[in-house]
Amino acid sequence: MxxxxxxxxxxxxxxxxxxxxxxxxxxxxxxxxxxxxxxxxxxxxxxxxxxxxxxxxxxxxxxxxxxxxPTDPHAPVNPYRASLYQPHELYEGLAAGGYEATPDALAYHWSRDGALQHDAFVTLLRAVHDDSISDALGEVLGDARVVGVMGGHTMSRGTPAYAAAARLGHTLAERGLVVLTGGGPGAMEAANLGAFSPTERALDDALERIARVPGFRPSIDAWAGVALELHDELLRTPVADARVRSVGIPTWFYGHEPPNVFCNGIAKYFSNAVREDGLLARCTAGLVVLEGAAGTVQEVFQAATRLYYAAPEAALPVVVLVGRTHWTDTIPVWPALQALGRGRAMAGSLHLVDTVEEAAALVTSNVSEGS
Structure with a gap:
């Protein structure tokens, strides 16, 4: 074959x-x-x-x-595509008809309508699409060292937290890592933007300009429009090499979350389960978890499950939670992780820190020791 x-x-x-x-x-x-x-x-x-x-x-x-x-001529996306999405593909028609006219919005409605109607053909095409995306993602990442950055979608542009997440993404990318996120707004966008920005100066300018539209509510049109303009300008910025620095893995399962555009490729899935498993499996250089809620907590424990059942001789990636108060008191994930890791090899891979600088140092030092 x-x-x-x-x-x-x-x-x-x-x-x-x-x-x-x-x-x-x-x-x-x-x-x-x-x-x-x-x-x-x-x-x-x-x-x-x-x-x-x-x-x-x-x-x-x-x-x-x-x-x-065959394909479905009414499908807004190509189920058999052999490459990752690029931002302008998903947002095609944004300027003329608004977000609801874009392939991204139409794909969400097509997927939901098919599920409600129990349409077996749509279900088949969605599964084929997601497998094709996984294949394309594997080809793009190859044997690159990949670090995941997770966090909530509510983090606003123009805030200190957003800037910190962006600088985390930039630092990791500058150390030769590919930054992989859930591909959505908030902390995910910030980390992708930082990784996608080729220089610190370009990132500083990007943070200032993008703050004009703090979030995707009430208008996805304005939120995505300013980002697409900035995306194109960053692509025109001279770079030392053309390697992949930033990849997003969003899902149409969360129809209220538009994908962010600061990626060398977007692997968007219909199945959130397939998407989550593939996302975490590829974070071989570590995982940094910024403050978030239910979706982020789910990702933390999926990652912990992999560490918990890993073979004793396996080299384990680090999992770094950023925000001591958030993960200890607000959402007490850290005590549960400590309990799971007690007496197991995974305990040495779990870290709780206060700053993104500490998180970046832990990930990069772990990668250096393992290389």
């Missing part, structure tokens, strides 16, 4: 005269290859996931033993 995700890859296979049996063609426009493919009969077991082709080619492929999976 070989995945073919680009037309150049398909051209090479056709040029080499290799059998097409067992290939997986994902989201390709095959209209320019119709003559070549119509002449081939060695396609038994080939799987064609979405893309474009004529009815004649689809009929030929099916008659020759291939499986051709």
């Amino acid at each position: 070989q995945e073919i995700e680009s037309l150049p890859d398909l051209d090479r296979v056709l040029r080499d005269g290799r059998p097409l049996r067992g290939l997986r063609l994902q989201d390709l426009d095959l209209t320019g290859h119709e003559v070549e493919l119509m002449a081939r009969a060695d396609v038994e077991g080939m799987v064609v996931l979405g893309g474009r082709m004529t009815d004649e080619l689809a009929t030929h492929l099916r008659a020759s033993g291939a499986l051709v999976f």
Whole structure:
């Protein structure tokens, strides 16, 4: 089995005269290859996931033993896509029709409508979409050292807490780490913005400009509009290298949370369970948890479960909670973590600190010791 995700890859296979049996063609426009493919009969077991082709080619492929999976022409997103989203894709049409006209908003409504109607085809397409996104995310991250930054969506732009989270993201990215967040507003956006900013000067300017629209309520349009302008300017800022620094993993499960745009790629999922598991599994360099509520608490204990059941000889990533009062008194997660870690290897990986500077030092020193 070989995945073919680009037309150049398909051209090479056709040029080499290799059998097409067992290939997986994902989201390709095959209209320019119709003559070549119509002449081939060695396609038994080939799987064609979405893309474009004529009815004649689809009929030929099916008659020759291939499986051709259709898409839903009414779906606002492509279930078979082979790459992560970019911000302007999800917010296309924002300026003309407002947020409710964007693919991001339409995808949420499409997903919810399908669930309410018990539409098996929509359920299938959502699952295929999420698997495609996981595959694309794995290709983007590769073997990079990834640190997760979690926190609540209510943190406002222009506040000291937002600036601190942004500087945390920038520090981690400057140390060669990829900053991975839940991809939403608040603390998640701040960390992504910091990582996405190529210089401290660029970050200082970004923090000042973005504070003009503190939150996504009451207007997602204004919140996203100023961010998209800033995103494009940051992309034009000269950088020493073009490596991936910032990735967001949001979900349409939380329809009230729009995705933030300060990412090299956005892995947006329909299934929050798949999204959460994939997010935490990729935080191999550690996890920093800023102040948050129910969603953040869920992520903390999912991470703790991985540490609790890890093999005794495994090298464990650090989990750093920032905000001693918040995690001890306001939401007493820290005492529960201490109880879980008592007598286990995970105890040495759990940390409670007061500042993002302490958190960054713990993560980077742990990465240096492990490299």
